[in-house]
Amino acid sequence: MTEPSLRERRRAETTVLVAEAALDLALEVGWDAVTVDDVAARAGISRRTFFNYFATKDEALFHNAMEWRPDVLAQFRASHEPLVDALEDLFxxxxxxxxxxxxxxxxxxxxxxxxxxxxxxxxxxIAAMEDVLVEAITDRGDVDEFTARTAAAIAGSLARVSGLSWLSGLQPDPLTSTRAAWAALRSLTTATDRSNA
Structure with a gap:
């Protein structure tokens, strides 16, 4: 895997900076009051430059919170573990x-x-992240597209449950909550196996 160029690194850094500026402003003054000009000024770029990175201020707001890490996706694609195990490791x-x-x-x-x-x-x-995950699952070559979409939807639901459980205080941190959600899924599938025995 080739290292990103200086230009690519700077673009990635600016993308993150703009997204952080959008979120900071939204939390400070409310989203309705935030303009593209405000976000650009907070990020230290021009309005024209903003549109080189994002089509709308909404797109900037959600960027950092809704992005797969390329390295974890690459590791997932290369894994030879059973799909469920590999998905758990990915999340x-x-x-x-x-x-x-x-x-x-x-x-x-x-x-x-x-x-x-x-x-x-x-x-x-959320749908875009799920589509990326479906593609990554399909790339592994062990299931068809329908099964890949089913698996991605289930994994996404577990991520939502674990996130809300952490936010509500049911779990101490996101990692523990993620482990608990996948353990719950495994306990359900094990119970189903026992009932069919």
């Missing part, structure tokens, strides 16, 4: 490197709840 690896700031995450959730116009953009990002 654990993704979760282990994400910031664990419950207060900030709760603020983001309240932001979406208080700004219904953000919901379509959020759902679009």
């Amino acid at each position: 654990l690896a993704q979760t282990s490197t994400e910031p664990h700031d419950r207060d900030r995450a709760s603020q983001v959730l309240r932001l979406v709840e208080g700004s219904p116009e953000l919901l379509p953009g959020l759902l679009t990002r």
